[in-house]
Amino acid sequence: MSTEKRRFAVGGFVFTLMALVFVSGAALLIASARADTVGILDSVPLSTTDGKQIYERICQGCHMADGKGAVGAGRYPALAKDLALSSRQYMALTILAGRRNMPAFGIRHAIAFEGPPMALNEAQIAAVINYVRTHFENHYKDSITAAEVAALDRTLK
Amino acid sequence: MTGQPKSGISRRQLLTMIGLSAGGTAMYQAMHSLGFAAESNYQGPIHLSAAPKGASVLVLGAGIAGLVAAYELRNAGYKVTVLEYNARAGGRNWTLRGGDRYTELGGETQECGFDPGLYINPGPWRLPYHHRGMLSYCKKLGVALEPFVQINYNAYVHSRKAFGGKPQRLRAVKADYNGHVAELLAKATQSHALDADVTADDRAILLDSLRFCGALDNNYRFVKGGASSDRRGYERDPGGGLTARPVFSEPVALSDLLKSGLWAALPFGEIYDMQTAMFQPVGGMGQVGQAFARELGPLIRYNAKVIDIHQDEAGVSATFEDLSAAASRQTVKADWCICTIPLSILGQIPMNVGAAMAQAIAAVPYCTGLKVGLQFKRRFWEQDEQIYGGITYTDLPIGQISYPSSHFFADGKGVLLGAYIWDMLNSMEFSSMTPAERVSKAVEYGSQIHAQYTREFDNGVAVAWHRVPSAMGCFGLWSEGSRAQHYDNLCAFDGRIVLAGEHASYLPAWQEGAVTSALDAIDRLQQRALGAGSHA
Numbered sequence: 135m136s137t138e139k140r141r142f143a144v145g146g147f148v149f150t151l152m153a154l155v156f157v158s159g160a161a162l163l164i165a166s167a168r169a170d171t172v173g174i175l176d177s178v179p180l181s182t183t184d185g186k187q188i189y190e191r192i193c194q195g196c197h198m199a200d201g202k203g204a205v206g207a208g209r210y211p212a213l214a215k216d217l218a219l220s221s222r223q224y225m226a227l228t229i230l231a232g233r234r235n236m237p238a239f240g241i242r243h244a245i246a247f248e249g250p251p252m253a254l255n256e257a258q259i260a261a262v263i264n265y266v267r268t269h270f271e272n273h274y275k276d277s278i279t280a281a282e283v284a285a286l287d288r289t290l291k
Numbered sequence: 292m293t294g295q296p297k298s299g300i301s302r303r304q305l306l307t308m309i310g311l312s313a314g315g316t317a318m319y320q321a322m323h324s325l326g327f328a329a330e331s332n333y334q335g336p337i338h339l340s341a342a343p344k345g346a347s348v349l350v351l352g353a354g355i356a357g358l359v360a361a362y363e364l365r366n367a368g369y370k371v372t373v374l375e376y377n378a379r380a381g382g383r384n385w386t387l388r389g390g391d392r393y394t395e396l397g398g399e400t401q402e403c404g405f406d407p408g409l410y411i412n413p414g415p416w417r418l419p420y421h422h423r424g425m426l427s428y429c430k431k432l433g434v435a436l437e438p439f440v441q442i443n444y445n446a447y448v449h450s451r452k453a454f455g456g457k458p459q460r461l462r463a464v465k466a467d468y469n470g471h472v473a474e475l476l477a478k479a480t481q482s483h484a485l486d487a488d489v490t491a492d493d494r495a496i497l498l499d500s501l502r503f504c505g506a507l508d509n510n511y512r513f514v515k516g517g518a519s520s521d522r523r524g525y526e527r528d529p530g531g532g533l534t535a536r537p538v539f540s541e542p543v544a545l546s547d548l549l550k551s552g553l554w555a556a557l558p559f560g561e562i563y564d565m566q567t568a569m570f571q572p573v574g575g576m577g578q579v580g581q582a583f584a585r586e587l588g589p590l591i592r593y594n595a596k597v598i599d600i601h602q603d604e605a606g607v608s609a610t611f612e613d614l615s616a617a618a619s620r621q622t623v624k625a626d627w628c629i630c631t632i633p634l635s636i637l638g639q640i641p642m643n644v645g646a647a648m649a650q651a652i653a654a655v656p657y658c659t660g661l662k663v664g665l666q667f668k669r670r671f672w673e674q675d676e677q678i679y680g681g682i683t684y685t686d687l688p689i690g691q692i693s694y695p696s697s698h699f700f701a702d703g704k705g706v707l708l709g710a711y712i713w714d715m716l717n718s719m720e721f722s723s724m725t726p727a728e729r730v731s732k733a734v735e736y737g738s739q740i741h742a743q744y745t746r747e748f749d750n751g752v753a754v755a756w757h758r759v760p761s762a763m764g765c766f767g768l769w770s771e772g773s774r775a776q777h778y779d780n781l782c783a784f785d786g787r788i789v790l791a792g793e794h795a796s797y798l799p800a801w802q803e804g805a806v807t808s809a810l811d812a813i814d815r816l817q818q819r820a821l822g823a824g825s826h827a
Contacts, residue, residue: 180716195659195722196396196757204396206760207376207596208636235635235763237656237715245770247658252715 179250183257185265192252193262196236201270208235214270222278225263226286229254240287256280256287331803333424337810339367339817346370346820349609349623351600352631353591354382356791356805358583359428360629360813361590367817372623373587374595374611376761380587381580382631383414383762384802387664387752388575395758401726404666404750408698409706411664412576413754414765415802416708417441420568424806425579429572432582439571440696442560443681449740450686453551458683458740463543464553466506466523470513471545473505481511515541556684564801571696579802592623597632600642602787627816629809631792633657635763644785651777655794657757657764659718663689663733665709665751670701671743687736688717704749709733713765722755729753767794782808789816 182188190199196210197203203212211218219225232238237245237252239259244251254262257280267274346369350361353375365371379385387393389405405411417439418425429436444465447458479485480497489497498511506522507513520526520539527538548554559565572578584591594614601608607628613619630637635657642649672678672694680696689710698705710733712718721729730751738744756765769778782795791812796804 191720191723192716193723195719195755198397204398204758204760206396206636206763207632208639208763210396210763232656234638234653235657237659237768245656245768247713247715247768250716252719 180252180254180258183261185261185263186269188254188258188262189265192239192254193266201266213266213272215272219267219272220274222263222267222274222276223282223286225266226259226278226283227290229259229263230283230287231290240290242287243290256283259283331422331424331798332807333422333427333803333810335423336427337363337814339363339813340821342368342817343820343823347372347606347625347627348816349374349607349625349628350631351597351609351628352382352633352792353377353380353580353584353593354631354792354805355384355425355579355583355802356793356795356809356812357382357629357631358580358587359424359806359809360631360791361587362583363810363813364629364816365587365590369820370625371587371590372625373591374597374609374623375591375593376596376614378593378615379580380584380591380593381577383756383759383766384576384580385414386410386412386575386577387754393752393754394760395726395755396760396763397758399726401752403752405664405706405752406666406704408574409666409695409704410575411662411706411708411752412571413662413664413756413759415576415800416571418570418802419564419566420570421563422801422803422806424810425802426570428583428806429570429579432579432586434578434582435573436570437573437697438680439569440680440694441565441567441569441682443678443694445676446678446681446694447683447685447740448553448556449683450552451739452686453553454547456739458685459543459551459553460524461556463523463540464548464551465557466519467513467542467545467548468554468557470505470507470519470522470542471548473501473507474511474513475545477501477505477507477511513542515539552686559682559684573697597640600628600630600640600788602628602643607787626787627820628788629812629816630788630790631805631809633762633764633792634767634794636761637790642788644788647780648783648785648788648790651781652790654773654777655767655769655781657762658713658766658768658800659715659722659755659757660765660800661710661712661718661721661729661753661755662708663710663729663751663753664706665730665733665737666704666706666749667743667747668704668749669747670695670705671747672707672741673700673705675743676741683740685736685740687739688712688714688721689733689736690714690717692737692740709737709751710753718755721753722757726753729755766800767792769799782811784815784819 197213201213203210230240231243239254241253241255244253260278260280260283264277348364348369348371350357350371350373353373357373358380361371361373387403388410389403389407391403392400394400444462446461448461448464449458477498480494501507502511505513506518508516508518513519516539519542523540525537526540529535529537595611596614597609597611599610606624606626608622608624610622613621634652634655638652678694679699680694683692690712693708695705695707712721730753734744734748756762781790789812791809793799793804795808798804
C-alpha cells in the first residue's frame with residue numbers, strides 16, 4: 135500500500151480499515167447503492183508531480199486549456215492574469231479545502247465518491263500552483279514548497 | 292463507529308467501517324440515514340388548495356424541480372413565471388439526437404451525427420419502479436414509457452486483470468459465485484460447523500435450499516453438469532434433432548473467481564435503485580421536460596440568465612439577461628420564489644438570504660460525471676453477441692457500456708452508451724479532454740471489450756457535466772458531514788425564497804429527488820401564502 139493511499143486515512147483505526155478496503159476491494163460495491171458504475175473499477179491515485187501534467191489532467195476541465203475559464207449560467211474564473219493568484223497561500227488553501235463548486239483536493243478534505251477521493255498531496259499541490267503562477271500570462275517570482283502547503287493545511291480544521 | 296464522522300472521512304469510508312464492523316443490517320440503516328438507500332417520499336398527487344387571490348410565484352430554472360413546481364402552482368391558481376437559462380426546458384433532463392448542436396463551456400461545439408430515432412441521454416436515463424413521482428408525471432403528461440433493461444445476464448463483467456482481459460458473461464460469473472458459496476455452506480453444514488446456529492430440523496431445509504439456489508448436484512457439489520449449466524449456460528446449447536444433445540460448460544474455479552474481483556459487479560441489479568422493473572421514456576428522457584414545456588407554454592421565459600435575486604417585505608425580484616436579445620436586462624417580480632438553480636451556479640448569483648442558507652449553498656461541490664454516446668454502423672452487440680439492452684461493467688476508465696433498450700433487432704445503425712464515468716479522477720481527466728478526444732478514448736477502451744468497435748464505429752458525442760453551461764456539474768455531492776451541518780438550512784424557507792432540486796433531496800442525482808423536493812417546497816409555500824392572509 136502506497137504512502138499516498140495511506141494518507142487518505144484519518145487516524146490509526148481508520149487506517150486499518152482502509153487498508154482492508156484498498157487491498158481487498160471489499161468495499162467497492164458499497165457506494166454502488168446509488169450508482170452502479172464503480173463496482174470493479176480500479177482507480178489509481180494520480181502519481182505525477184509535474185505541475186503541467188496535473189493542470190492538464192485535472193484543472194483544465196473547468197479552468198480550460200488556456201487558463202481563461204468560461205462563462206455560462208455561472209462562470210469558471212480565469213487563472214490567466216488573476217490578481218488573486220498573487221497570494222500563493224490563497225491558492226493553496228483554495229485547492230486544499232475547495233471553494234463552492236470547486237471540490238477540495240487536499241487529502242484531508244477531498245470527498246470520496248465512486249472510487250478513491252480525488253486528492254493531491256502537498257508536493258502535487260505545490261507543483262500545480264507554481265505551474266499556474268508562471269504560466270497563462272502570470273509571472274510571479276515567488277514559489278511555494280510542499281512543506282508550506284502542509285503547514286497551510288494544518289491551519290484548516 | 293456510528294457517531295458523527297470527522298471531516299475527511301467520506302460517507303463511503305464511513306459505510307465501509309460500519310459494514311466491516313457491524314454487518315449488513317447496521318450498514319443498511321446507516322445507508323438509509325445518510326441518504327443512500329433512501330426511498331422516495333412521494334405521497335401521491337399533491338392537492339393544493341386554491342391560491343390566495345392574485346398570489347404570484349417566480350420559479351428559477353426549468354429543470355424537473357422547477358417544472359413540477361410551476362405546473363402544480365399554476366394549476367392551483369398562482370401567477371407563475373419561470374426563468375430558464377437554456378433555450379429548452381428540462382435542465383439535466385435532456386436527450387441529444389441527430390442534428391442537435393451542443394456547445395460546452397470553453398466553446399467546443401458538437402454536432403450530433405446520430406441517425407434518425409437514435410439518441411443518448413447525457414443526464415438521467417432510467418426510472419426505478421418506486422420513483423412514483425416521476426412515473427406519475429409521465430403518465431399525467433402522456434409521456435410513453437418502455438422497459439429499461441438494467442440487468443442483462445448475457446452482458447459482460449470485465450477486468451483487465453482477470454481472465455486475460457477477456458470479458459466474462461454476467462450469467463456465468465453470477466452462477467459460479469452463487470454455486471461455490473452454496474457448496475461451501477453445504478460443506479460447513481454437513482460437517483456440523485454450523486450446528487450452533489442452525490437447528491437439526493433446519494439443517495435439512497438449509498441443505499435443500501443451498502442445492503436448489505446454488506445449482507448444486509445431488510452431492511451438494513457445484514460442478515460441471517446439468518444443474519450448473521442450467522444457470523451459467525452451456526458449452527453447446529440443447530437443441531432439436533441429431534444435434535440436440537447439450538454440452539455442459541465448465542465452472543470457473545473458486546479461487547480464480549475470487550481473485551478476479553468480478554464478483555463486485557454482481558449486486559448491481561439487486562440494489563433497490565436498480566431493481567427491475569425500470570423504465571425509460573420512449574424517444575429519450577428529454578420527452579419529460581418537453582411534455583412539461585408544452586403544458587406550461589408561455590409561462591417559461593427561455594434564454595434568461597439570472598444575475599441577481601433580491602427579496603424584501605414586498606416580494607422577490609429576479610434580474611436576468613435576455614440572451615436572445617443582445618443581453619438586455621429585465622427584472623421580474625413575484626410574491627414568492629422557488630429557486631431550482633444548481634448550487635454550482637446559485638453560489639455565484641447575488642441573493643440576499645441569511646447566513647445559514649448562504650453557507651449551505653456554498654458547501655456542496657458537484658460531481659464530475661460524464662457520458663459518451665457512440666453510434667456504430669450496425670448493432671453488433673445484438674447480432675454477434677446476443678446482448679439486448681443491459682449493461683457491461685468494466686474496470687476500464689469508461690466504467691460501463693450500456694446497450695440500447697429500444698429498437699431491438701433493428702437494421703441499420705445503433706447507438707450505445709460508451710462511457711459513464713463517475714470516478715473522480717477518470718471523470719476529471721475526461722472532462723479535461725476535448726469532446727473529440729473523449730469520444731476517441733471511449734472507442735479505444737471499449738474495443739478491449741468489443742473488438743467490433745474499431746471497424747464499426749461511426750460517430751459520437753461526449754457530455755462532461757462540469758462543462759455544461761447551465762449546470763456546471765452533474766449533481767450536488769453531499770458528504771455526510773456537510774449534510775448534517777447544512778441540509779436542513781438549504782431546504783428551509785428564507786423569507787420568501789425556498790430552494791428545490793435534486794440537491795435539496797436525499798435522492799441525489801435522481802430526478803425523483805427533484806420531484807419530491809419541489810412538492811415539499813410548494814406545500815410549504817402554500818402554507819406560508821395562506822398564512823400571510825393577503826399577498827403583498
